[in-house]
Amino acid sequence: MTSASTASAPHATAPAGVPGRRRVSLIGSTGSIGTQGLEVIAAAPGRFEVAALAGGANTALLARQAVATGARAVGSATATVDELAAAIAAAAAAAGVPAPEPVLFSGPGAARDVAAWPDADVVLNGITGSIGLGPTLAALEAGHLLALANKESLIVGGALVRAAAAPGQLVPVDSEHSALAQALRSGTAEEVRRLVLTASGGPFRGRTREQLHAVTPAEALAHPTWDMGRVVTTNSASMVNKALEVIEAHLLFDVPLERIDVVVHPQSVVHSMVEFADGSTIAQASPPDMRLPIALGLGWPHRVPGAAPACDWTRAATWTFEPLDEEAFPAVALAKQAAAASPTHMAVFNAANEEAVEAFHAGAIGFPGIVDTVRAVVGDYDPDRVLGGRELSVAALGAAEDWARSAARSRWTGGR
Known part of the structure; x- marks a missing residue:
């Protein structure tokens, strides 16, 4: 696990000189981070190649990516295996190339399966939300270097992710980190x-x-x-x-x-x-x-020449x-309080926020209501009452999130 005392731990464990060609699995390949990650890989063919892809609802784009990269494993959270195979065949026909035949994964566990795919050196986790926790743990357990853009999996998983990560195995991709x-x-x-x-x-x-x-x-x-x-x-x-x-x-x-x-x-x-x-x-x-931190995450601790403009x-x-105006924007102070309260409080914070964001875009609450909802739900949360204790586990995190989502929704549905 990277820490202040081992912030350059990947450098300490990496071989001298620029590494050989790294095989990269991309989780969330059809999203913003994933598509930019593919741009980084395409621009540095001597440094990277695509090993596997996992995408969401945009099956057509995922299929085109599979054809263009030659990924050996492809997973979809929404399409069936048959639908994914048909989409890849159609994309290959449109490109005028033979259809590849990657190993296919489908359903809620597809991202985890791709993250654990053995024929990879680096996993870029670029999906949004706490749903990224499963792929994060799968990549770490498989021994892959994890380039982490999915901040929620670390924030929600906390000690679970830290315990799963070997020194130097986790590299941040958020530009700030x-x-x-x-x-x-x-x-x-x-x-x-x-x-x-x-x-x-x-x-x-x-x-x-x-x-x-x-x-x-x-x-x-x-x-x-x-x-x-x-x-x-x-x-x-x-x-x-x-x-x-x-x-x-x-x-x-x-x-x-x-x-x-x-x-x-x-x-x-x-x-x-x-x-x-x-x-x-x-x-x-x-x-x-974002191509700069993505490239550094994939190549850590080595820099990738020309990754982005200077x-x-x-x-x-x-x-x-x-x-920072903390009166208008109190989320930072609220998160610090939540993180200090218990190992599962940040799971509640994050889940309540995700529900409140959707409610705001649906017109159910106003913009300040997003953080107001988070504050109220976090304030009502008692892990001893909701979970029967404070032991941290994947099951406990799931139960805390479920409670938080229900508690958040009840604020604008009146419990319906």
Whole structure:
């Protein structure tokens, strides 16, 4: 498990020199992270090749990816094996190439099966939500290097994921945590004073809590910097995404929550910073482009030349930093409280938020109601009452999530 004392652990265990060609399995290959991951792999054929793919509802795109990459295993959460085989045959015919015959997986366990596929060196977990916990554990148990973009599996799984991960096996792909991992290589754990995660501020930076009552779902999805899926973009607007990232940083690098701060940086060029005991702050800067942290995650600890554009230092630029308005955006403080409460509180936090995001987009609640719902559900949660104890297990996490989803929905359905 990567920590502040072993932030460069993959470097310590990797062979000297640039590694050979790595075989990559992509979980969530049809999503934003997955498609960008495939771009990184295609641009560096000497460094990477696709081993396996797992996708969701977009079966046609998954089939085209299977044909284009020659993946030896393909899984779909929604299509049957017969439907997936037919889609791959149709995609091959449209491309004018022979139809490949990969091993096919179908159903709720397809992503786990692909994550455990033995013919791989690296697994990129790019799906959204706590559904990523199963593939995360499967990849770690199979001994693969895990390039983790699915923050929820670590946040919800907590100690389970940490226990499953060998030193250096887990590499963060979130741009903030990739930046921290790079900056932490500048000193020892004892020299780290604090971690500083940057936040763009989202589309509602500068608005008061009162002003947030009037915002619409369309406005919440108009992120000024990043192109992401609906849940992650909404989480960015509410600062829930940053709250989850604070907990992720705590779990990844073993830095206490009280020594992890958030600063608003609208330009999204400085991705995060590490402040050391001597007063030095090391920051990682690059234009906002997820291909860079994805490439570093797949190739860790080695960099992939040309993965993404660099800053143009010949042009004038201004970077600004602002304190987080915790009255308008209380999610970060709420997450810290939840994480300190019990091993299953963050599962409740995350599940309640996912339900509230859907309710907001359905028009059932207003924008501030997202975090208000999370606060209420987390406040009502008692693991001794709901679970009969505080022992952490996959079953306990599932039960906590089920309770949280029901408790959240009851707030706008009146218990119906």
